[in-house]
Amino acid sequence: MRIPRFRLLSRKRTDRYEALVQGNRVTLLHDGAACLPAMLDAVESAEREILFEMYWFGSDRVGRRFAEALSDKARRGVKVCVVYDAVGSLEADDEMFAGMREAGCDVREYNPIAPWRQRFRVGLVNNRDHRKIIVVDQHVALTGGVNVGEPWAPESEGGGGWRDDMIRIEGVAALALRDVFLATWRDLGGVDPSPTMSQAELYDSGVRIPDPNEGSPVRVLSNDYRVARAAIRRSYLRQIRKAAKHIYISNSYFVPDGVIRRALARAVARGVDVKVLVPGESDVPAVHFAARRLFGWLLKRGVELWEWKGTVLHAKTAVIDDRWCTVGTYNMDYRSWRTNLEVNVTVEDDGVASAMTRRFRADLTRSQRVDPHDWGFRPLSERLLEQFFYLFRKLL
Incomplete structure (x- = not known):
């Protein structure tokens, strides 16, 4: 896999996740009323691939809406990779994930609580994937505190109306969030859905993102078990x-x-x-x-x-x-x-x-x-x- 050639504004470490890169359009999103539609719009706009990592993937009304949207994209030929956490999604219906797999989504459970499995280690049960990441077609990404579940739906729609925030990034920093997803994806035995584009390839692909010398400077920081823990x-x-x-x-x-x-x-x-x-x-x-x-x-x-x-x-x-x-x-x-x-x-x-x-x-x-x-x-x-x-x- 090629490492994306970001325009670096500063870099004090060699860790690829900590590069400060320009060329991003940033939108702050507040609460489920704004965040959930933006997340769903990103999924529905996908043409080539969707990377979807979620701590809490509910099987309630909200979760099933996302499950169907992801499944629909997979049926249309979009590569869909999904990671959900075993503890965060403990109450989710396994049949929902089975249906997504049947539709063509590649769905993987992070650190399942399965003592009967040969590689199960009690000491690792406490290690959880608390991330919420969506990356679409390598140039649009969202992350923040919002999970796909009823607590984040607006109270006017019967949800919990929890106060939360997300950030939507359109630009080269999405490639760094893609890297973060893929590091976990490979640990779970997943195969990269496609080669990572370089910055030049991203611009040549025709997507509408800010000029490399413009837009908001963004840095993606990831807690990883191997590097950059802090x-x-x-x-x-x-x-x-x-x-x-x-x-x-x-x-x-x-x-x-x-x-x-x-x-x-x-x-x-x-x-x-x-x-x-x-x-x-x-x-x-x-x-x-x-x-x-x-x-x-x-x-x-x-x-x-x-x-x-x-x-x-x-x-x-x-x-x-x-x-x-x-x-x-x-x-x-x-x-x-x-x-x-x-x-x-x-x-x-x-x-x-x-x-x-x-x-x-x-x-x-x-x-x-x-x-x-x-x-x-x-x-x-x-x-x-x-x-x-x-x-x-x-x-x-």
């Missing part, structure tokens, strides 16, 4: 330490390690406005309590904590100084750092970052700030639950 965490730390004006973070499972916490505290000490938006109601109560165990430490050092008061907050985004922002699957917790496969996209574009800042501030209007004084008087029962679940933070 790539996303390292990127967060680098940007937090460089922040001069503000750091705005939205994170659904916010249980940061000591290094991240101290970096945020030092940012506050040098006059940076640091705000973190977390769920007021979590889909994983154990993580909710473990996260709150750290609130006192953060509040004491001037970090503003806000709790989302709408439906479940599932976003994983950050914006710093209106110059750098990130969208992806990475939570600020131990699992994302050490055990999960994750992917984030960072964008170094003032216009895109400013748009994310505006969205963050709009979200704060639907949130409640955690009052440091009131926090000290919360019930003893809550303190005990926080302490208990924090002990198991590396397993949650």
